[in-house]
Amino acid sequence: MNKVFLSIFAIAFFALFAVSQKALADTVCQPIYGGGQTCVQVGNILVNKTVKNPQTGAFVDNLNINDPKLLPLSTVTFQITVTNTGSGNLSKITVKDTLPSFVTFVSGPGSFDRNTKVLTFEVSNLGAGQSQTFTLEAKTVEENKLPQDQGIVCVVNQVLATSDSNQSSDNSQFCIEKPVVAPVTKGGLKVFPAPTVVTTPPTGPEMLSLIGLIPAGGLGFLLRRKARK
Template sequence: MKKLISLVAVLGALIFLVSSVLASDCGGLYQPSCQSYSISINKMVGMPGNSTDAASYQYVDNLTVSDPRFSPEQLVFFKVIVKNTSTTTLGGMTVKDNVPSYLTPVEGPGTFDATNRTIAWDAGFFNVNEEKTYYFKMQVNQQSSLPSDKGLFCVVNKAEASSNTTSNSDSSQLCIEKKVTAAAVPSAGPELGMLLISGEIALIGAGLYLRKKS
């Protein structure tokens, strides 16, 4: 019985030793330092404006209903910053942007897949702490293509960056307000004028009749 217990103890010690050796393949005195793999991505939206220069806009993380709103057919600019925050270089970086409903892509990197409503592109190779900035120009759909039951609504634009070893994502919100159209007022044409004259004549006739009767 003692031999069996001793054998189990020896086997356990061997397993622990092998696991420790396998786990410490980096960071030891005579071994290379351990690498960390991480990406940061920051998705922002430009404040509503009239400029066609993407770099001229002030970009924020999100726009709520209490912030300036976009109108039908207005241009919307987005900014995406991708950074390698790893301790080693990263290759094979790809970025995907999920285009929200009621927006149509106009300019920017990558290829637009209308079925999945995504824009994807190869961001290439990133050195340690290297960051790359991308701009998108999109346009709000015309009023007839916006929700008929909503005068004010918000949409979210999400971007994702990924490599073979890590990934990350970020999103940005903006709000759209439909234009209020005034109800059409009928014009005062000849028919309306004749109707008013006829009414006045009828009232005068009624007044004369009442005067004679009295």
């Protein structure tokens, strides 16, 4: 009786362990800015998408709205890492990376469809536990192509890797910020407003007629004194 009980317990334990391991291998969740999360991983393949921080140069999962931002016409660099998490060889893995709005393709492996903005490439014969990393470069659009009513625009880059029944996807977010307009300067110096002009009484040629009356007044005064004597 004890042997039967131990056997049932052992079977149940290993079954629970196997289900737990499968659940861990099948599901990987990552939050998305603005709410929600992406949870897609089926089988023995894992893809990880990172974006380069424009200030530190380090590759991170996401650049949120409070992180360093890219300017218009800036280069944005991504890394895509594909990992075989299983115990067998994966002969062919197809990777599809979809660029978001407000960026244009610059370089990357495989072929790029400009109509769908999808980059497609393949990874061949990836052994158990092995990883391969690929670099993708894009450029942000001109300032006049960004939304006029937004100073900062955040977008999400998506990647999907498939191999037979294995599938994995990941997202990477970054933000584009319009440059701040600097104050108008002249000759490198800040322009100050014109000083207020205070109006003063006129002292020009129109005063000559008054000056000319001074000798005449003096002569009249002398004639009056002489007449009284």
